[in-house]
Amino acid sequence: MADVRTITAAELVERHRGLLRGNGTELALVDAREPTEFTQRHLLYAANLPPSHVGLEVAARIPRLGTPVVVCDDGGGQAAAVALELTVLGYTDTAVLDGGIDAWAAAGGELYSGINVPSKLFGELVEEHFGTPHVTASELAGWLADGRDLVVVDSRTRREFNRMSIPTGRSCPGGELVRRVGDLIDDGTTVVVNCAGRTRSIMGAQSLRSAGLPNAVYALKDGTMGWELAGLELEHGRDELAPEPSEAGRAQAAVAAQAVAERCGVRTIDRSQLDGWLADDGRTTYFMDVRTPEEFAAGHLPGATGAPGGQLVQATDEYLATRGARVVLADGDGIGATMTASWLVQMGWDACVLEPGWLDDAQLVESAADETAAAIRSRQPPLPYDPADAEVARAAMEAYLVWEVALPDQYARDDLVEFRFC
Structure with a gap:
């Protein structure tokens, strides 16, 4: 430990508060424990x-070697090991949280469970x-049985949809x-957005409402x-995918996204500014290229990471480890990028959109869908889906939903979190 610089919980609090004040600083906070320990607190x-x-993930998650990094654990020694490895890899401003997460809690800091x-x-x-x-669910089942004019859209990934829907x-x-939704509905059609639990259902439904549907x-x-x-x-x-928008549908969606951009202050930048x-x-x-994994694989700009918009908003901690960083989002027509950026801005990120028109660029590269985030998700404890014992599954799902609904209670006690709704 003698070779590793330390930072106290009080100093880390000040770092966090500096970020909230928008003082131009950055901070990557890393928890070096295994996922099963991390999810507990x-x-x-x-x-x-x-x-x-x-070695596999850090370059994508913390791309700048000069980023201030604080590493923590619960006293098991993993933080020192990761901090030393980061130093060997060339990171120049790395410290370990003195006393780990227990010192943070003792100083009055909140500890959260889950992913x-x-x-x-x-x-x-x-x-x-x-x-x-x-x-x-019971109300929706009744609407379906009654033949109500409605469309159910699943805002998860296609793989999740294929598994259960x-x-x-x-x-x-x-x-x-x-x-895409405009071409699925008529004037009187009711739209229901679902995911596995709560977040993507809420965010998807509110995206449509915020866009003026x-x-x-x-x-x-x-x-x-x-x-x-x-x-x-x-x-x-099942694999029924909402179709690509018609020309009229895309035009309507573009107008809606532009209104959201103006309301939330989402900026558009050009290629020269991005390169700079x-x-x-x-x-x-x-x-971040926020199109579908298939579109990303077919051709994307050099240096872009594949991060489908809904998943990026759903899992910011997987994709964006450095708070205080800039985030540039790209897609073919700017619609999905703008909607995604609007949510990131409200979460406190400095997010903007790359101007459309780059899809015909000769520099586009083909590749497999980005593997870094997939590797991260592969080692996460799964959500409580379909274990063999039905009673265990039911109890796990009920506990998960109770946990998620209770998160705002912790937020009310945490003075290091700030969101800005528009």
């Missing part, structure tokens, strides 16, 4: 990065702030909702978990 903005994954907590907390606060309407639902990942829009309360808990049957193996930011070794810039 951790600091809110900590990125989970155990020693065995530093993707910043985003899940934000989703609960979005519902509270905007009054996002919801429909229960609400009857009649269509896959429409969250970042695609504003672009005149139809009735609801989040399915508790998603597929709520459907199962209500004793209803899910479907499996990426070359700036004094501040971190994340460059």
Whole structure:
């Protein structure tokens, strides 16, 4: 430990407060423990990065070697090991939290359980702030049985949709909702957005409402978990994807996204400004391609990371480890990028959109979908889906939903968190 610089909990609090004041600083907070330990209790903005994954993930998650990094654990020695490895890799401003997460708690700091907590907390606060309407599983089942004019759109990934889905639902990942939903509905059609639990249902439904969709829009309360808990049957193996928008649908979505951009202060930058930011070794810039994984693989700009818009908002701690960084989002027409950026801005990120028109660029490169985030997710404890014992599954889903709904109570005690709704 003698070779590793330390920082006290009080000093870390001041670092956090500096970020809230917008003083131009950055901070990457890393929790070096294994995922099962991390999910039990951790600091809110900590990125989970155990020693065995530093070499694979750190370049994407903390791309600038001069980023101030604070590493923590619970006294098991992992923080010192990760800090030393970061130093060997060339990171120049690395410290270990003295006393670890217990010292943070002793100083009055909040410790959170679960995964993707910043985003899940934000989703609960979005519902509270905007009054996002919801429909229960039993109510939706009744609407379907009555033949109500409605469309169910599933805002998860296509893989999750294929695994289990609400009857009649269509896959429409969250970042695609504003672009695609217009061609699925008529004037009187009710729109229901679902996910596995709560966050992506709420964020998807509120995205459509914030974009000015005149139809009735609801989040399915508790998603597929709520459907199962209500004793209803899910479907499996389906792959119905909401189609690409028509020319008229895309035009309407572009107008809606522009209105959101003006309301939330989402800026658009050109390629020269992006190139300048990426070359700036004094501040971190994340460059994210928020299209679908298939579109990203078919051709993207050099230096971009594949981060589908709905997943980026759902899992900011996986993609964006450095608080205070710039985030530039790109897609083909700017619609999904703008909607995603609007949520990141409200979460406190300095997010903007790369101007459209780059899809014909000769520099586009083909590749497999980004593997870093997939590797991160592969080592996360899974959400409580379908274990063999039905009673265990039910208890796990109920406990998960109770945990998620309770997150705002911790937020009310935490003076190091700030969101800005627009």
